[in-house]
Structure formats: C-alpha cells, structure tokens
Amino acid sequence: MLARMKILVQRELWEHKALYVAPAVMAGLVVFGFVVSFVWSLIQGVPFEAAVAAMEIGGQQINLAGSAALIGVSSGTLNLVLAIVVFFYAIDALYAERKDKSILFWRSLPVTDTETVLSKLLTAVIAAPLITVAIALVTQVVLMVLFTLALLVGGGNPIDLLWKQVPFGELALLAVYSFMTASLWFAPFIGYFLFCSSFAKRSALIWVFLPVTVVVMLEGIVGQSWNVLRVIGERFPSHSLAAYSAPSGLEFKEEDFEQFVMGADISLLDVMAPVQFLTSAGLWVGFVITGVFLAGAVYFRRLRA
Amino acid sequence: MSALIKAAGVSKKFGNTIAVDDVSFEVAPGRIIGLIGPNGAGKTTLLKAVLGLTSYEGDISVCGLDPFRNRRELMHTVSYVADVSVLPRWIRVDQLLDYVETLHPNFNRSAAETSLSRTKVTLKDKVKALSKGMVAQLHLSIIMAIDAKILILDEPTLGLDILFRKAFYTELLNDYFDDERTIIITTHQVEEIENILTDVMFIDDGKIVLNETIESIGDRYTELMVGPDQAERARGFAPLTERQVFGKSVLTFEGVARAELQELGEVRTPGLADLFVAKLSKEVA
Numbered sequence: 194m195l196a197r198m199k200i201l202v203q204r205e206l207w208e209h210k211a212l213y214v215a216p217a218v219m220a221g222l223v224v225f226g227f228v229v230s231f232v233w234s235l236i237q238g239v240p241f242e243a244a245v246a247a248m249e250i251g252g253q254q255i256n257l258a259g260s261a262a263l264i265g266v267s268s269g270t271l272n273l274v275l276a277i278v279v280f281f282y283a284i285d286a287l288y289a290e291r292k293d294k295s296i297l298f299w300r301s302l303p304v305t306d307t308e309t310v311l312s313k314l315l316t317a318v319i320a321a322p323l324i325t326v327a328i329a330l331v332t333q334v335v336l337m338v339l340f341t342l343a344l345l346v347g348g349g350n351p352i353d354l355l356w357k358q359v360p361f362g363e364l365a366l367l368a369v370y371s372f373m374t375a376s377l378w379f380a381p382f383i384g385y386f387l388f389c390s391s392f393a394k395r396s397a398l399i400w401v402f403l404p405v406t407v408v409v410m411l412e413g414i415v416g417q418s419w420n421v422l423r424v425i426g427e428r429f430p431s432h433s434l435a436a437y438s439a440p441s442g443l444e445f446k447e448e449d450f451e452q453f454v455m456g457a458d459i460s461l462l463d464v465m466a467p468v469q470f471l472t473s474a475g476l477w478v479g480f481v482i483t484g485v486f487l488a489g490a491v492y493f494r495r496l497r498a
Numbered sequence: 499m500s501a502l503i504k505a506a507g508v509s510k511k512f513g514n515t516i517a518v519d520d521v522s523f524e525v526a527p528g529r530i531i532g533l534i535g536p537n538g539a540g541k542t543t544l545l546k547a548v549l550g551l552t553s554y555e556g557d558i559s560v561c562g563l564d565p566f567r568n569r570r571e572l573m574h575t576v577s578y579v580a581d582v583s584v585l586p587r588w589i590r591v592d593q594l595l596d597y598v599e600t601l602h603p604n605f606n607r608s609a610a611e612t613s614l615s616r617t618k619v620t621l622k623d624k625v626k627a628l629s630k631g632m633v634a635q636l637h638l639s640i641i642m643a644i645d646a647k648i649l650i651l652d653e654p655t656l657g658l659d660i661l662f663r664k665a666f667y668t669e670l671l672n673d674y675f676d677d678e679r680t681i682i683i684t685t686h687q688v689e690e691i692e693n694i695l696t697d698v699m700f701i702d703d704g705k706i707v708l709n710e711t712i713e714s715i716g717d718r719y720t721e722l723m724v725g726p727d728q729a730e731r732a733r734g735f736a737p738l739t740e741r742q743v744f745g746k747s748v749l750t751f752e753g754v755a756r757a758e759l760q761e762l763g764e765v766r767t768p769g770l771a772d773l774f775v776a777k778l779s780k781e782v783a
Contacts, residue, residue, distance in 0.1 A: 196600055197600065197601060199600075200596065200597055200600040200601060201601075203596075203597075204593075204597055207588070207589060207590075207593055208586065208588050208589070290586075293584075293586060293587060294581065294583070294584045295584055295585065295586040295587075296584075297580040297581055297584040298580075298584045298585055298586070298637075300551065300569075301549075301573065301577065301578050301579070301580065301641075302573055302598060302601050302602055303570045303571070303572075303573035303574050303601060303602055303603075304570065304573075304601055305569070305570045496553075
C-alpha cells in the first residue's frame with residue numbers, strides 16, 4: 194500500500210519537476226545574492242572588524258535578529274515559491290493527463306481513480322512542502338557557513354557569535370512545523386484546484402476564479418453582503434491563530450515579537466501549538482471540504498476518461 | 499472452460515445516439531477474436547464497456563467481475579492498448595517500468611526488458627525522444643509482459659509501417675498467445691490479421707451482425723466466380739452481394755451448399771474484407 198502510494202507520488206514529481214526545481218532555483222538565487230554581497234563587501238573593503246565588534250557588544254539581540262532574518266529570507270521566500278508551484282501543479286494535475294491522452298494508459302493499469310486523485314493531493318499537501326522545507330534548511334546551513342566566513346574575515350569567533358547563539362535545531366523544527374501546518378490548513382484550496390482540473394475542458398484556471406467571482410458578486414449585488422469573500426479571506430490570517438501560540442496568551446501580540454527579538458528567554462518551540470492546531474475546528478472543516486472536492490474529482494476522472 | 503467475457507443486453511446511449519444497441523455475446527478462453535466494423539459502429543464503445551471505462555445498460559461479466567465497479571481488480575487480469583500513442587511524453591523508459599512493476603502484480607519486468615532489447619529503445623530514453631514506431635514498441639512490450647487472461651488491442655498498429663505490423667502480429671501469435679489467453683483485436687487492416695484469428699465479430703450501427711468461428715465461416719459462406727453465361731443461374735441462389743472482376747461476376751452466398759455452386763464456376767471461402775462488405779451492404783439494402 195505504502196509502496197503503491199510512494200510510486201504514485203514519485204510519478205507526480207517526475208512529471209511536475211517545477212515542484213522541486215523552482216524552490217531549488219530560488220534558494221540558489223538567495224545564496225547567490227549573499228555570496229555576491231559578501232564578495233562585493235570584500236572588494237569594497239567594508240570593515241568587517243567593526244561589524245564584528247558591534248556584534249560582540251550588542252550580543253544576543255543582534256544575533257537573534259540576524260537569525261530571524263535568516264528564516265525570513267529563506268523560509269519566507271521559499272514559502273511563496275511553494276504556493277505558486279503548488280497552485281499551478283494542482284490545476285494541471287488532472288487536466289494534463291486528459292489533454293495528452295495519457296489517462297488512457299494510466300487507467301489501463303490496476304490503480305483506482307481514488308488512489309490516483311489521493312496521490313495528487315498528497316503530492317501537493319505533503320511531498321511538495323517537505324521538499325521545499327528541506328531545501329530551505331539546506332539554504333539556512335549554507336547561509337550560516339557564509340556568515341561564519343564573514344565573521345572569520347572580521348576576526349570574530351563564529352562559535353561564540355553565531356553557532357552558540359542561533360538555536361538552529363529549533364529553527365529547523367519551526368520551519369518544518371510552519372510549512373506543514375500551513376499546507377494542511379490550505380488543503381481545501383488544493384482540493385478545489387484539483388476538482389477544477391478534473392473537469393475543465395480547456396485550462397482549469399478560469400474555473401478556479403470564475404465561479405468564486407460570480408458567487409461573490411451575486412452575493413454582493415443581490416444580498417448586499419460579502420460573506421463568501423469573508424469566509425475565504427478569514428482562512429488566511431486564522432492559520433497563525435490556530436497553529437501558533439504566544440507567551441502572553443492565545444493572541445500573538447506585537448510585544449511578544451519584541452520580547453522575542455530582544456532576546457527574552459523564550460524557546461521558539463513555545464510558539465508552536467500543535468495540539469491546538471490539530472484540534473481546531475477550522476482545520477477539520479477544511480479537511481471535510483477537501484474530501485468533498487476530492488470525491489468530485491474522482492467522479493469526474495472516472496466518467497471523463 | 500467457462501466463458502471469460504459474458505455480455506447480455508448491453509446498450510450505451512450518448513444523448514439520442516445509440517452507440518451500442520442491445521448486444522449479447524460470450525468469449526471463451528484461448529481465442530483470438532477480430533472485432534470488425536466501420537468507423538462509428540460502436541467497436542470502441544463496446545470495448546470500453548468491457549474494460550469498465552464507461553457506464554452502460556445491461557450486464558457484462560469479465561472473469562467474473564463487474565468491469566465498471568471492479569476496474570482495479572479487472573486490470574490485474576485484463577490488459578489493453580486503447581491507442582498506441584498515449585504513453586506520457588515526459589516519462590523515461592526506466593521510470594515507466596518502475597511504475598508498472600510497482601503497481602501491477604502480474605508484470606514481468608525482465609520480459610519487458612528482453613523484448614525492448616530487441617528494439618532501439620534504451621532504458622534512459624525519454625518517450626518524447628522516441629519515434630512513433632518506437633513508442634508503439636515500448637507500449638506493446640509493456641503490455642505483452644503482463645500475464646493477463648484477456649488482451650484487448652484497439653487499432654494496435656494504426657499509423658505504423660508494414661514491417662512493424664507483420665513483426666508485431668507474429669510476436670503476438672508466437673510468444674504471447676496460448677490456450678489460456680484470449681485476445682480481442684480491432685483494426686481496419688482486416689487482411690493482416692485474418693490468418694491469426696480464430697473468431698470474428700462484425701459490428702455495425704451498434705449491433706453484432708456476425709459472430710462466427712473462422713472454420714464455420716468456410717461452412718457457411720461461399721464466394722463464387724462465374725462467367726457472364728452462368729451469372730443469371732448463380733443469382734437464382736440469392737447472393738448477399740455481387741461484384742464485377744475482369745468481366746466476371748463474383749457473388750457471395752450465405753448458407754448455400756458449396757456442391758451446388760461448384761457446378762457454376764470457381765468456388766472459395768470469401769476473405770474477411772469481402773465478407774464484411776457483403777454483410778454490411780446487405781444490411782444497408
């Protein structure tokens with residue numbers, strides 16, 4: 194069973210190389226940007242010693258701010274890339290096989306439509322984010338090595354100034370957590386994209402936006418209300434509410450972030466709230482909606498072959 | 499042995515068009531059946547119903563399974579080529595073999611690789627880099643490495659050259675076919691498969707108009723070539739069709755004793771293509 198699902202997901206990755214190529218290229222660009230600015234600074238004779246001295250005085254604050262920037266640059270950028278490639282993957286996943294007629298071959302093998310559709314969901318919701326977060330972590334290690342080099346040039350001690358300061362294990366865990374919770378949270382969107390791609394006669398792109406736009410506009414004109422838009426919109430910020438907690442309570446406030454940056458004794462792990470996330474109604478409502486869209490996608494794949 | 503495929507009262511409508519019209523038939527193991535019909539006769543729709551690829555009215559049982567409900571189980575024992583140009587273009591040959599090997603319990607990878615080693619296809623080739631003939635060879639190598647009870651080939655050699663077609667049918671007969679297996683083939687090139695078939699089914703306008711073993715065709719149908727002097731007498735036996743060849747008349751008869759016709763002229767068993775034309779033009783009339 195596991196071997197079957199593994200090869201089905203593998204198949205998706207063979208076909209849709211953008212799922213790992215695009216994040217890898219973006220990570221390469223980030224690293225390249227740092228290398229260029231490092232080399233450029235060397236050529237320009239930027240006084241690394243002064244920067245190192247400032248770090249020795251500023252201590253933990255600067256270093257933690259630096260590590261926050263590290264997450265921001267690698268994880269944040271790659272998260273955006275992931276969202277884009279997964280979107281295009283999902284609207285193509287069940288459409289391309291009809292377009293190139295390869296569905297006639299796939300369906301000649303003993304694989305059910307449910308297995309196939311499920312493998313496409315798993316690719317988008319589990320495999321793609323795992324690959325991206327792995328790339329993000331490698332990028333962070335490479336960036337740390339670059340910072341180490343910069344510190345050495347400035348005559349600082351990279352062990353004290355960097356490696357002891359940055360909670361690398363915690364950062365990595367937080368990165369995996371944030372990628373995976375976000376992905377599970379947005380599963381109903383992926384379910385909807387897969388559903389659109391299962392019946393679209395031409396591109397699924399129009400089906401993704403048209404019905405939603407029409408429904409929202411109808412509600413606006415007829416009902417003078419914007420509930421549909423609100424429900425969709427609320428899905429976005431509420432992810433952080435469900436998946437994370439802050440030391441001062443359930444709401445993540447600005448002073449928490451300041452405390453964090455200012456080096457208060459907070460473990461990054463305290464920010465994660467997996468139990469709260471896994472028991473949140475929003476997540477499970479999302480799963481039910483995802484299930485409904487997948488059932489629709491299976492139905493169409495079976496009939497539209 | 500009992501029938502592999504049983505179809506009873508099978509119909510399929512698309513809107514107001516009736517693609518398959520109340521068709522019933524049985525297929526025994528160890529047969530090679532030619533399913534022959536003009537374009538739009540309902541061949542592909544009928545095969546799709548047998549393969550569980552489309553819904554239908556009536557009953558079909560394939561190896562004891564309901565094809566539409568149990569498609570996955572069915573695909574363990576039935577393999578088919580719907581069209582030879584449907585392999586995904588982005589895949590590599592070794593990836594394709596990995597995929598089929600993992601998902602198909604009756605796939606014999608080394609048999610497929612042996613068969614491919616006789617072609618120009620290598621394991622590291624991408625499908626899009628292969629010529630049309632090579633893609634067909636790849637597809638057929640995979641399908642023939644599956645230990646299936648029923649093999650269904652819908653126009654397996656369409657668009658391929660004569661050398662390939664000959665080699666393919668020879669391999670099919672010598673290496674693949676045995677007493678346990680049944681092969682169903684549709685093709686427009688009837689003459690090429692005529693000599694390997696054990697049975698033939700003609701389908702026209704959604705109905706089966708002929709379903710015979712090849713031996714019984716010789717008993718039942720006779721083609722007579724007569725000079726103009728005997729033509730009138732020959733027409734007295736109510737031929738299905740008559741055509742003119744080099745100033746002589748060629749008439750096809752159904753259920754007329756060969757001995758009686760022999761007195762009039764040259765007698766032989768009609769070719770499938772001629773019989774097809776005879777049966778179908780009678781339908782039209």
